[in-house]
Amino acid sequence: MTNDLMPQSEADLCDAIAQAIREAEKLAITGGATKSGVGRHIENARRLDMRSFSGIVDYDPAELVLTVRAGTPLAEVEALVASREQKLAFAPFDYGPVFGRPAGASTIGGVVAAGVAGSQRVSQGSARDHLLGFRAVSGRGETFIAGAKVVKNVTGYDLSKLVSGSWGRLVALTEVTLKVLPRPRASVTKAMEGLDAADAVKVMSRALGSQADVSAAAHIPGLTSGGASLTMLKVEGFGPSVTARCAMLDALLSDVGKLQQLDGSLADDLWSDLRTLGPLAGDAPLWRINLAPGEGAGILAAIEPLGAKWMMDWGGGLIWAAVDGDPAIIRDAAARAGGHAMLVRGSTNLRDRIAPFHPAAPAVAALETRVRRAFDPNGVFETGRF
Secondary structure: OOOOEOOOOHHHHHHHHHHHHHOOOOEEEEOOOOOOOOOOOOOOOEEEEOOOOOOEEEEEHHHOEEEEEOOOEHHHHHHHHHOOOEEOOOOOOOOHHHHOOOOOOOEHHHHHHHOOOOOOHHHHOOHHHOEEEEEEEEOOOOEEEEEOOOOOOOOOOOHHHHHOOOOOOOEEEEEEEEEOEEOOOEEEEEEEEOOOHHHHHHHHHHHHOOOOOOOEEEEEOOOOOOOOOEEEEEEEEOHHHHHHHHHHHHHHOOOOOOOEEOOHHHHHHHHHHHHHOHHHOOOOOEEEEEOOHHHHHHHHHHHHHHOOEEEEEHHHOEEEEEOOOOHHHHHHHHHHOOOEEEEEEOOHHHHHHOOOOOOOOHHHHHHHHHHHHHHOOOOOOOOOOO
16 A cells, blocks of 8 residues: 655644544554564555654753654664763664664654663663653544653553553554663673573573672673673673672672673674674574573573574573574473563564464453554554554
């Protein structure tokens, strides 16, 4: 279907949705289109391009609060807060390079709608934990506001938690208000070489459970022939505090092995690899597997015989796996571990055969349907993608 829509205002957006309701059309919300490769191929839907909703509405560095229109590029938002020595606390994961797109091409609305987070999810939370409020238009064609532009807000329903992670199936976001944090004065990455996945999880769990206040923990296997695995622990804050906490980790893990401090540029490159999945680039199906950290070794035992290339983040709670194998094996392994597997990248044929999200329990699926119908009773945003 042609004739994409690009509303210039909330009034235009309301009119577009109202027209779609009258004509029984489907609308596919898009921004930077960096995640358009996730989910089934869409044929019978008009594209609702939100990039005109761009620009900074209000930024108060002293109060650590930023309000920005949803179509603003992520790179622009990150550059703005960095100019004031601040950051987006959840350090968003970037889907763009997964599909061969430039890094930073996502819009902030797309980041929030997909509920993404980078390696510091274990210490700082996800996008939903820093979304103070938003403006949006529902599938009813109605504008509404949720939350507030302050950190402390206890009124009404916490719709921010609901919208973040909805993947554009509930509302079209037009504006978001985010809590930001000061950029740390110092950042050090300590690493241990040669651990297998099971031992790496034990090291990361011990470090994250200590008073060392580790901000991120990840494990990268030897992805090249003869390459050694690296188990990485990031420590951030004021210089003297970082030094003391690194010494604490050295002592804590001395019975396992020796921690080395990585060169700053090397550490940045490795954390960037986890943000963009550079080592997993290519055409092989890409899976995002969430699970309890202690179950990671069992998942890997099931998928490594399939030729999987993988990376482990969130202290072992997240595995990215590029593997061209039977999807049932991957999802069954995730289910047995009490986790779930999301198909992120795949051929059109695979995406049309396999639902992107791990099948939900019947009661959960029924609840999700009722929530979607509350925001979108006519199914305007039900494009069949998910």
